[in-house]
Every structure is written in structure tokens, then in C-alpha cells.
Amino acid sequence: MFMDIYQSFKTLYREIAERKTAFFIVFFFVVLISYAILFVIDFIPEPVAETETTEKTAVAIVEPELVPREEVVEPVVEDVVVDPLPVSIYFDTLDKEVPVLNPASRSIVDLDEALLSGAVRHPDSATFSEDGNIFILAHSSYLPNVLNKNFQAFNGIQSLTWGDTIRLESGDTEYVYRVQKVYEAKASEVFVPDTPGEAKLTLATCNSFGSKDDRYMVEADLVSSRTIQ
Numbered sequence: 001m002f003m004d005i006y007q008s009f010k011t012l013y014r015e016i017a018e019r020k021t022a023f024f025i026v027f028f029f030v031v032l033i034s035y036a037i038l039f040v041i042d043f044i045p046e047p048v049a050e051t052e053t054t055e056k057t058a059v060a061i062v063e064p065e066l067v068p069r070e071e072v073v074e075p076v077v078e079d080v081v082v083d084p085l086p087v088s089i090y091f092d093t094l095d096k097e098v099p100v101l102n103p104a105s106r107s108i109v110d111l112d113e114a115l116l117s118g119a120v121r122h123p124d125s126a127t128f129s130e131d132g133n134i135f136i137l138a139h140s141s142y143l144p145n146v147l148n149k150n151f152q153a154f155n156g157i158q159s160l161t162w163g164d165t166i167r168l169e170s171g172d173t174e175y176v177y178r179v180q181k182v183y184e185a186k187a188s189e190v191f192v193p194d195t196p197g198e199a200k201l202t203l204a205t206c207n208s209f210g211s212k213d214d215r216y217m218v219e220a221d222l223v224s225s226r227t228i229q
Contacts, residue, residue: 083172084129086100087171088169089168091157092165098119098150098153100121101117101121106123117150119136131199132195132196132200133194133198133200134200136201137154139152139154139206154203158216165177173228175224176225177222177223182216182217182218201218203217
């Protein structure tokens, strides 16, 4: 039986081989017609289209709110009015305060008159508005009975030593000076010191402007200042 099947298949193969061209043509048309019929009746399976559902997260780009810039107001710096003239002098070591006068006149009569009321800043010397030497004179007397205490205004300044402090006050500022030198000088050697660019203080005792008596001199340098509240 197996041989019969084999012979039959062999015979069929031979016949197909002999007519293979016609067979393939017929086979092609049969397949084409079958496909056309199935396509018309929409029986051909369609590929499933992959639809990617990509959820996009919308990121809102928020523009920064334009905040109006605050107008920068420059502080108005008012000129600080510095009272340029000394009104009092303090000797911390001597525990003494003396008023200071500032006469504009240079005459000996006017300067002697001012000495009766306290110490006197010589009008040719510097003020606090400039770096220079402030020259102040006052009486010194060791008489036992003196009615006007201003005759003893500078009593004791000869005992000051290096490092002692002297404070000068204007109407709005206190200036602190440190003693550098104390000495005795002839009246002929006393003159209004000039030290431009250097803030200094010079004190001198005197009996009277124009007198020939010896005087005690004190020289001091400015070390600090502060506004008086």
C-alpha cells in the first residue's frame, strides 16, 4: 500500500513538474481572486495600529511678576555744622573747668579785658574748623586772697605731665588732647604757634598781655573727639 501511495505521489509530482508554469499561473490567480474577494467583504484581518498615548504633563511657565522697583532715595546728607570755637576747657588731673572766650580784637586792652572772665583763645590761632594750633592763655596767680577767681584760671598747669588729658568743648563737640610737653618760657619767647595740618593745643599762663614775666607753657596733641549729646 505504501508503494501505491509513493507511486501516486511520484506520478503527481511528475505531472506538476511538466506543467509547473501553468500550475503557478493558475495558483497565483486563484490566490489573487481569493484575496480580492476577502478584501471586498472586509474579511482580511487588519494589523492593530499601536497608538502610543503619551500623556504629556503641561508645565506652565510662569513669567516672574514684574514688581516695580522701589525708587532708591539717596539719603540727604546735611552739612554738619561744627561750632568752630572753644567755650570751655577741662583739666581732668587738676579737676578744674575754665570758661574760654574768643575775642575778635587783637588789642592788648581788649584781650586783658577778656582775661578777667576766663581763659582766652588768641584770635590769631586756629579753630576747630581747621587743623592747626589753638593757643589759649589765662591768668595764674598764687596770691592768698583773690576776689576774681579768673586770676587763678591756669593755676597748676605747670604740674601737668606727659599723658594727662585736657578736654576742650565747643557748643556741640568735645575734643580730647594729650599733654606732650610742659615747660617754662620767657615772655619774649612766647608767640602764637603755627602748626598747619596738625591739630594741637598750646596753653600759656600770663599776668597781662605784653608783660615781661616768665610763663608756663603746655603743649598737647588732639587724640579724639566726640559729639556732645
